[in-house]
Amino acid sequence: MQTAFAARLDSLAAWRAALSRQLSGFGAFLAENELLGPGDQGLLLALHERLASDRLMLAVVAEFSRGKSELINAMFFADSGRRMLPATPGRTTMCPVELHHDGSQAPRLSLLPVHTRLEGLTLAELRQREEAWQHVPLDPADPEQMARAMQAVTLTEWVDLERARALGFWRDDARDDARDDAPDNNPPQRADGRVQVPAWRHARINHPHPLLQRGLVVLDTPGLNAVGAEPELTLALLPAAHATLFVLAADSGVTRSDLALWRGHLGGRALERFVVLNKIDAMADPLISSAEQRAQIESQRQQAALALDMPAERVFALSARDALAARIAGDEVALHKSRLPELEDALAAALLPRRAELLAAAGVQTVLALRTGAARRLADRRRQSAEQLMELRGLRGKSGAKLRLLTQRVEAEATDFERCTARLAALRAVQARQLRELLAPLSSDAIRLEVAAMHSALGAPKLSLTLTLALAARGTFETLCMRLRAALILAQARADELRQMLEASFAQLNAEFGFAFALAPTPPLEVYLDQLAMIERNSARHLAWTQSWRLSAPGFAEQFRRALLAKLRVVFESAAGDIELWSRGAIAQVDLQLGERRRSFVRRRESMERIGSAAGGLDCSLAEVQAQDEHLHALAVRLATLADESLAVARGAVGVQ
Numbered sequence: 001m002q003t004a005f006a007a008r009l010d011s012l013a014a015w016r017a018a019l020s021r022q023l024s025g026f027g028a029f030l031a032e033n034e035l036l037g038p039g040d041q042g043l044l045l046a047l048h049e050r051l052a053s054d055r056l057m058l059a060v061v062a063e064f065s066r067g068k069s070e071l072i073n074a075m076f077f078a079d080s081g082r083r084m085l086p087a088t089p090g091r092t093t094m095c096p097v098e099l100h101h102d103g104s105q106a107p108r109l110s111l112l113p114v115h116t117r118l119e120g121l122t123l124a125e126l127r128q129r130e131e132a133w134q135h136v137p138l139d140p141a142d143p144e145q146m147a148r149a150m151q152a153v154t155l156t157e158w159v160d161l162e163r164a165r166a167l168g169f170w171r172d173d174a175r176d177d178a179r180d181d182a183p184d185n186n187p188p189q190r191a192d193g194r195v196q197v198p199a200w201r202h203a204r205i206n207h208p209h210p211l212l213q214r215g216l217v218v219l220d221t222p223g224l225n226a227v228g229a230e231p232e233l234t235l236a237l238l239p240a241a242h243a244t245l246f247v248l249a250a251d252s253g254v255t256r257s258d259l260a261l262w263r264g265h266l267g268g269r270a271l272e273r274f275v276v277l278n279k280i281d282a283m284a285d286p287l288i289s290s291a292e293q294r295a296q297i298e299s300q301r302q303q304a305a306l307a308l309d310m311p312a313e314r315v316f317a318l319s320a321r322d323a324l325a326a327r328i329a330g331d332e333v334a335l336h337k338s339r340l341p342e343l344e345d346a347l348a349a350a351l352l353p354r355r356a357e358l359l360a361a362a363g364v365q366t367v368l369a370l371r372t373g374a375a376r377r378l379a380d381r382r383r384q385s386a387e388q389l390m391e392l393r394g395l396r397g398k399s400g401a402k403l404r405l406l407t408q409r410v411e412a413e414a415t416d417f418e419r420c421t422a423r424l425a426a427l428r429a430v431q432a433r434q435l436r437e438l439l440a441p442l443s444s445d446a447i448r449l450e451v452a453a454m455h456s457a458l459g460a461p462k463l464s465l466t467l468t469l470a471l472a473a474r475g476t477f478e479t480l481c482m483r484l485r486a487a488l489i490l491a492q493a494r495a496d497e498l499r500q501m502l503e504a505s506f507a508q509l510n511a512e513f514g515f516a517f518a519l520a521p522t523p524p525l526e527v528y529l530d531q532l533a534m535i536e537r538n539s540a541r542h543l544a545w546t547q548s549w550r551l552s553a554p555g556f557a558e559q560f561r562r563a564l565l566a567k568l569r570v571v572f573e574s575a576a577g578d579i580e581l582w583s584r585g586a587i588a589q590v591d592l593q594l595g596e597r598r599r600s601f602v603r604r605r606e607s608m609e610r611i612g613s614a615a616g617g618l619d620c621s622l623a624e625v626q627a628q629d630e631h632l633h634a635l636a637v638r639l640a641t642l643a644d645e646s647l648a649v650a651r652g653a654v655g656v657q
Contacts, residue, residue, distance in 0.1 A: 049176055056243045059238055062221075098220075102206050106137065122562045243274065249278060283296060319340075363649075378632055388625050491579065502519055515597075
């Protein structure tokens with residue numbers, strides 16, 4: 001049974017492949033005819049990479065025993081004919097599990113031991129260290145073997161209280177008098193005082209499932225402790241998700257721990273969020289009618305929407321267990337009764353078209369930029385060709401003296417033209433200096449120093465659980481964010497100043513030397529201010545006074561610093577990259593048009609020489625220039641056709657069904 005979600009994901013993948021093919025043809029045409037500017041090839045490559053590697057991340061978040069793993073089984077693994085992820089009563093998946101596909105690696109389950117949390121390294125850093133993980137091979141042709149291998153994600157270990165605290169899984173009542181529910185969040189403890197904690201910090205399943213091969217990534221996150229203990233989940237993985245499914249149990253509704261997880265990590269985020277009220281099969285009661293049972297389910301759905309401040313149409317009551325059984329049996333009636341297709345239809349309708357729109361916008365923007373630059377280059381070549389035709393036609397019936405005068409004029413123009421090189425060199429020097437000043441506050445070194453200053457301030461006194469110190473920590477972090485916002489705002493102002501300088505210089509050069517320099521608007525940095533605001537919101541959760549006990553654990557503060565630094569570097573390096581690419585593109589056209597103009601002078605000299613050395617030289621030169629102009633006209637027509645075709649394919653994304 002192909003779901004609506006799978007069908008639309010297939011359509012999205014087919015459209016991405018079609019657009020990539022169209023862009024390849026467009027890029028080849030531009031390259032063959034020397035119509036690509038210095039930065040255009042990088043622009044094309046970046047879009048190709050985005051189309052080829054675009055990922056759609058779906059995060060499934062819940063407290064323990066809400067049926068989250070069964071929901072993933074029903075949505076993505078029913079075609080295997082059995083449960084793939086462990087889904088038995090009680091605590092099953094004990095660590096965050098990431099399902100993806102990487103064709104460069106064999107199918108496998110990769111497990112990161114929980115003790116790596118004490119080393120202070122982020123997940124992103126550890127992904128690059130193969131030796132840090134334990135790998136279990138998977139055989140996609142043997143579902144039984146895969147299911148047995150995946151039982152590893154349920155493993156736990158018993159550690160003493162001190163180690164549990166260090167790992168971020170235990171807090172003492174005495175450390176936070178204001179939280180009387182603290183024991184509920186602690187893991188089980190044996191009579192000997194040892195505490196049960198997950199054996200793994202993170203798991204990654206590389207599996208060639210059709211949906212995963214098409215770019216879907218599923219993140220299974222179990223419980224408040226798992227989210228709170230791993231800063232990178234809050235700072236990187238969950239914010240990167242394009243949609244989040246928050247799973248509740250229909251028979252219990254929204255519990256206190258559910259509400260804490262929602263408010264602390266999901267409630268304030270601007271993304272596509274869906275609430276799943278799972279296990280409606282547990283509400284079956286032989287003593288009430290079907291209508292009464294439906295009314296109870298609807299009441300639970302409305303109460304959940306109210307408690308989470310969510311629109312009721314985003315809350316879906318269903319039975320993942322019944323849906324999995326129905327899909328394995330091929331029973332469409334039972335599948336409809338499970339209500340899972342309603343959620344899948346909503347995901348397909350809300351998530352995939354939006355993803356396609358973002359990719360389409362990037363495609364349209366790239367094609368328009370390439371067409372504008374190529375059209376400008378063709379127009380400049382045609383203008384020079386027209387000037388040469390006028391010169392040659394003016395020689396008909398003229399004497400050799402007239403030809404010599406014209407040759408001297410060409411030489412004089414070429415000599416006069418070279419005067420602009422000194423001005424262009426000065427322009428480059430000013431542009432380079434202003435760009436260095438602009439990019440300095442956005443550099444990785446500058447961001448590292450800012451975060452290090454915050455980290456030092458946090459560690460000045462030993463972080464304790466007093467409200468005063470918690471507020472001081474929060475204030476230090478807010479100061480950091482204020483300084484970073486100021487750096488982005490200053491960069492935008494300096495970029496505008498650089499544009500004004502280049503615009504004035506280009507206007508003078510165009511008027512004096514006949515150039516066709518044009519300047520694109522400076523890249524807006526508002527999007528990076530928004531990203532910084534999101535990082536601030538997500539990071540602030542780790543600095544709330546109710547979470548300060550985690551920061552006092554060995555290694556956790558360092559891990560938080562590294563995760564925060566990694567996210568900030570992505571934002572600021574991207575902002576710097578946008579500005580640098582814009583500046584490089586603006587100045588690159590100088591070399592391009594200089595080269596075109598010099599080649600034009602060479603062609604004019606050669607034409608004069610041919611006319612002077614042969615009686616038929618004038619007619620031959622006229623024919624050559626005329627043919628060249630016709631060729632340029634044909635290129636302009638072909639450019640417009642290919643650009644329109646590429647735009648049509650890109651804009652066709654809105655019709656992905």
